[in-house]
Amino acid sequence: MKARIHITLKNGVLDPQGKAIQQALAGLAFDGVEDVRQGKFIEIELTESDADTARVQVSDMCEKLLANTVIENYDIEIVA
Amino acid sequence: MKARIHITLKNGVLDPQGKAIQQALAGLAFDGVEDVRQGKFIEIELTESDADTARVQVSDMCEKLLANTVIENYDIEIVA
Amino acid sequence: MPVAVIVFPGSNCDRDVAVALETATGRAPAMVWHQESALPACDLIVVPGGFSYGDYLRSGAMAAHSPIMRAVIERANTGTPVLGICNGFQILAEAGLLPGILMRNASLKFVCRDVDLRVERADTVFTGAYAQGEILRVPVAHHDGNYFADAETLQRLEDGGQVAFRYCDTGGNVTPEANPNGSINNIAGILNADGNVLGMMPHPERLADPLLGGIDGAPMFDALAEAIAA
Amino acid sequence: MSKTEPRPDDLMGLSDGEYDTILDILGRTPNFTELGIFSVMWSEHCSYKSSKKWLKTLPIDGPQVIQGPGENAGVVDIGDGQAVIFKIESHNHPSFIEPYQGAATGVGGILRDVFTMGARPVANLNALRFGSPDHPKTRHLVGGVVAGIGGYGNCIGVPTVGGEVNFDPSYNGNILVNAMTVGIAPTDKIFYSAAAGVGLPVVYVGSKTGRDGIHGATMASAEFADDSEEKRPTVQVGDPFTEKLLLEACLELMATDAIVAIQDMGAAGLTSSSVEMASKGDVGIALDLDQVPRRETGMTAYELMLSESQERMLMVLKPGREDMARTIFEKWELDFAVIGMTNDSGQLTLLEDGASTADIPVAPLVAAAPEYDRPWTATPPRPVINASDVPAPDDLGDVLMALIGGPELCSRRWVWEQYDHMVMGDTVVRPGGDAALVRVHGTGKGLAMSTDCSPRYVLANPVEGGRQAVAEAWRNVTAVGATPLAVTNNLNFGNPERPEIMGQLVGAVQGMGEACLALACPVVSGNVSLYNETNGSAILPTPVIGCVGVMGDVAKAVTAEFKAAGETIFVIGETQGWLGCSLYQRHMSGEATGAPPPVDLDIERKNGDLVRQLIADGALTACHDVSDGGLAVAIAEMAIAGGLGAEIDVSPVIPAHAWAFGEDQGRYVVTTTGPETVAAAAAKAGVPARAIGQTTAATLTLPGTRPISVAELEALHESWLPDYMAAR
Ligand SMILES: Nc1ncnc2c1ncn2[C@@H]1O[C@H](COP(=O)(O)OP(=O)(O)O)[C@@H](O)[C@H]1O
């Protein structure tokens, strides 16, 4: 199975990267950019073949290592 | 409109972050992790209301700034 | 023979390199703000180290699109020597003046220490004061110094003698242990095909003053001073 | 108003008595925003209510002092029209919850404290205390904190040149992250926070305000319980890039004459910055909250006033300079907003939609801040332990190898190689020795700096431990050849409401004060962090001292490593073999017991003055102070750093293990090519100086040991920390 994980900053948490990208886009004359948020995208190849077990495993990984739940949310998608 | 952009390393490009995560997961006794790749996930809020125009705009942003096409691929999704 | 040092928001080795340049040339370089669209008359352009735009997104990516970079690219293409140190190297790579890219260090950690470098090309405007194969001690200080290029590009670089410096041990051997960041082929610095653009991760300006623990970096500035004075 | 009216259910950490005082001050019930303002202003963090009484006893004066405690940082004259500005500050609680961002924003905060006074920061230091290495959280915390400190300092481009790292189980649930910044300013361009004058514009610059870190100041003043993880959203994310822009923009504006007063927004954000400026300037301030730049919608007055969003400053400008200032900040792509005006009302008035949402008299808000004389009990004295009562080892060399290759004394290279310690091009003495030495840019002068504290001594005897912390910092600065000028301090203790903890604080402050006085090294700034406890168990008392000294000619500086074989090694100072409370004793018995080594301040000063004179005279080739682990460890460190050995040929009258590992204070190991000069100078100064041997090529031989390979020692010394961090 494969897990696709999105890790994004919680609402209200400052996103310096997003802010800087937004300013850079403005500098490149891209108008109409209202907000930019940057997160991480992690893809994990798993030997596990049961989707539910895989999901449990991956959320455990997120809690323990991949996401910093103080400031980040994570979202898991399991694909075949 | 909102654009969701995934920026991932091209095949064949070494991914030190992904490799480190894989090792860390193994260290935490997560078995069965065959591969880990880390990419970026960028969300952009646009004033543009036409999806096609927005897509053109955002791919331009990717080419010019958001992705380094020497090593990265990008994928754009436009959502309402 | 003035020198231009490009300053971006977040540059932080601009003053350090200006000091080394002034010591070598006897003249303070012109500090050029990234928002300028034109360069002053100059015979050498230096893109200094630091964290332009916080190194957010990718190191050097945003700076590479600053207004001044169009002018830098133009001058580079007409033969003006351009030296990019650390973040400057990252910027030149992102701007397409040098091939490849600097990725996150293999250790994933910032690394600040002296390293040994082997001079692979002593026949350039930057390295003329060194001997071929000479071993220099110069500090690195970076998080993203892991040089990568695809196989074809790498072949072209090696075949064309575009590798200027490699990380080595004190005996000059190019070993994995001597590689501070995982760079492919221990590459620490590369030249463009014409040899007038050099990007390097180590900081020659940091060991160009005997009080700071070494002067192996000074000959680079002396060579440049001589070249542009001629 | 009436004290019989129902009270709010949540007094936001204020006591009933404190709430009554608020009723008296206002003559009415405070609204939610007002209560929040009182709560943060009267928090331990902002009001120093438990420690103030004792802090007042510290010596703060000296001919060199331009500004002592009370401003954002201390200011000390270094001659030639320049001043050094420095302070240390804790970010303990946030760093435990989120190590990377907690430590990073700690660095950001202390940098602002220094550049808000007009200084360009030139160096950072950090004093770190972690739990036991085998505690499950420790590795993660070490990794995150070090990366966070580096992440911020490296990006903003200020070298991180020194600090300390220690491990002890008492920090398992409560690590310490103390960050210090040293800056330099022209003495005629120092900026203060007093907003003197009415009708002056109050200007907000920097990042926008968000809902981050609300009530951080009160969090920093509360004990941790098991639910501390719930407090997570109060952690802020640092943006060192914006701080770099803010630094450059502020310095650019400071070069003009536009600024009347300036104050960074640190703990308690807009509240404490505006109250402090108004109170010091004896004026009122009216803020129009609608003008505050914000990054989230729907923020309330309470949230705007209490947010601890980072990278922000508040300034009071001369009227008419707003446009010029705006141009500078806009060039640096920073927010700039006129958000209020000073007036003669004496009130802090907040307006929202044109209507007043808070109105508090400034003077009593500050003056009536609680000050407690908390009950305290002195730490009972411990017995003096005789060296002969501490077991001798089977093999001295094995103990040396264990100590030097263990968590307490191993090399901290893994830490400081993650810090850019060379940027700015003036780091003359890098981390790894005693004090770091940073050249004053464009001159031949230098500033030496070090942070120190031995918490196990403070626990054993707070007064002696307080003295020792100052003496060791002073000694480290002396060991490179600099003259110590002044200190900053960070008092990290447990819950002051417990008399025995309060007694530690009282004792430590007393000892610090004595040492500062005797060593002519006054306290010019500091920070107090209390309630460092988890579930009722306190950290070791940790009063960290940051000392800064000046050196006229950095070319004369001496470093710790042996320079060449065949030089004579001297010990300066008396070796009696004090093993009580030593690392050796703890290594042998598992516990540091008994009285700590006494610090004789007169001797300390005499010995240090001699060493400094010898360095100035060019008589020494290497110098290292003797601290944890005693002579054997000091000599081994010098050997490892220089890649050379030593042959020590004394036959001590005291037991060999006490000679090797005793932690007697006031000592230095030095090397010289002119032994007669050193001996004569010492005799003249009345300081014991004993030649104990010679430097050699590659092995170290101490009294009673086999020759030990220095390469082997080095491998042990260098490998513990990287191996520990790589293990899982
Ligand atoms: N957290 C840290 N950051 C930077 N440097 C550090 C840190 N911890 C220790 N060091 C450096 O390592 C060296 C040894 O530290 P320490 O053993 O505390 O010295 P000392 O015993 O002389 O006080 C010093 O140069 C110190 O500045």
Ligand SMILES: [Mg+2]
């Ligand atoms: Mg020391």
